[in-house]
Amino acid sequence: LCSDWFKTMQGFVLFARLEARRSLKDIEPRLFPDNGGPENGEVVEIFGPEGTGKTELLYLLLSRCILPLSAGGLELSVIFVDADFSLDLFRLVSILDNRLHTTDEALLRSCLSRLLVLHCSSSSQLLLTLHFLETSFASRPDQSLLLIDSISAFYWLDRAEGRTSYSKQEEKLNKCSELLGRLLRDYKITVFATSSSAPSPSPAPSHSSAPSPSSAPSSSAPSPSLDQDKPYLCRAWQKLVSHRLTCSKSEIVPKMATTTASSLMGPKRRRATQFTVHCSSRNKGSRINHFTVTDRGVEFITELNQD
């Protein structure tokens, strides 16, 4: 009796696998190299120091997915795993409002109902939550995007728990990464995860010994300091990552192009913060983009209006 039931379970899982999930290759073509968007079953890591727009990029992807087709969205369900209380719903709603161009409450509600939020407070809970999400992915083929903010939230807590043994320190994230790998293979979801760079006391030497394949093309990138960009999370996670978006920010003083522009801007020269994201994909090349953050969310700067 048990083995029959087990076989039925396997059949169900197989069915969920075969049912094609919506590919998210076109989720944001400006971010990725040509034709290099994330395929089903791939992980994109958004990496960078704090305050460099990583969560804003997640809001961009999130709004693209949950907005209705009429507003340029994909009408897909998204699961957001919030590990460090960084989801600011008011900010998300203001971005959605700006893109929807209406104040229709019902439309906003229907967008928000496509978003499922889970707060995790430790890497053990993250592991259990991923197990729980397996049943969700199995039963709902319209869920193809998982956002994790951030995967490095528990890094220091795990390091302290693991005391002096590196394997114990990395054990929990290793298990999460292995489980995530299995979910990617079985259900072909796409995962975007942010990760904060440069914990200032030097990371454990064992992390930096093996260069991971996804960071090899980034050596030509104009990154501020190589130490800051070094991947420090466990090996199992690094193996999962197929695309790496490295974020940084800089202050720029906008040039006064015309006299009318300068009179509009007011007496003081305002410093604008410009964010840079460098994408390096495994075997697909790399691409650099600049953007600013406004009320509408992330606004990419193209060469035409760059000043």
Place this chain on the structure above:
Amino acid sequence: MVVLRAHMCPGLELQLVRDLREADISTVEELVSADLEALAQKCSVSYKALLAIRRVLLAQHTAFPVSGADLYEDLLSSTAILSTGHPRLDELLDSGLYTGELTELSGGPGTGKTQVCFGVAVHIALHLKQGVIFIDTTGGITATRLHQMLQTESSSLEEQIAALQRIHVFQLFDVFSLLDCLCSLRRSGLQPVAVGGACVRAVIIDSVSAVISPLLGTRHTEGMSLMMQVAALLKALVKDFSVAALCGWGCAPCSGGVLEPPSPHTAAAGGARPEHTQLQLLKVCNAHQVLQTALSHESGV
């Protein structure tokens, strides 16, 4: 790591816990990740029973999924904005301290952080008539100073005393007592022991750096992890109970360049140096996004 104990869920008997332990399964995570078929054979228990136990344990310990729409409704109904009592400060903060958010106040020594904290506490207790929890780690709070500030705002002695009663002070001087205090506040639902009756709306900590900076900057990782624990506890407290939190963070005094004070999630060592002492107000909405506004020091805050 949650250890498996007998009667944690229906079906988990003491004997089964012992059998599982012999099979090297002692925590909930291990049980959930294990191969249940093989485990059922090893512990001579039915596969279905193990599956049922797994399902219940997973439901009990996993994060609770909430739809974005429900979360938004909750936020709309529970978020309040607390004025700080200073119109210009309110302007900088976009009309005041938001409940459910953590605001960090950082600057060098002598820049007025403690006085701002006192001012906010006094305003909330006197004018907004809400409870305030004040955690003092520097020994800087005195009832006489608070009373002095109250006297300038109100002339009635009963009002002043009522306001003082609404401010609950905890004095602690090391990070473990801070963690202990935050944990017990969370457990007790933010109702401190003292008589007061007013609902707590703000938690003010002056200052977090006093207990954490001594631990940072060494090769040992405890400092960073303790800081992350304090941050996680504070954020959980702030979100669960819809209160506003104001934390002081002292930077080193600096000279020359642009001040970039470290937020609580980078090591506290020096940083760059500004030309003059500045009180910088940072709004920390989460651990990794900081919106900076500079407020130059005004005497007599």
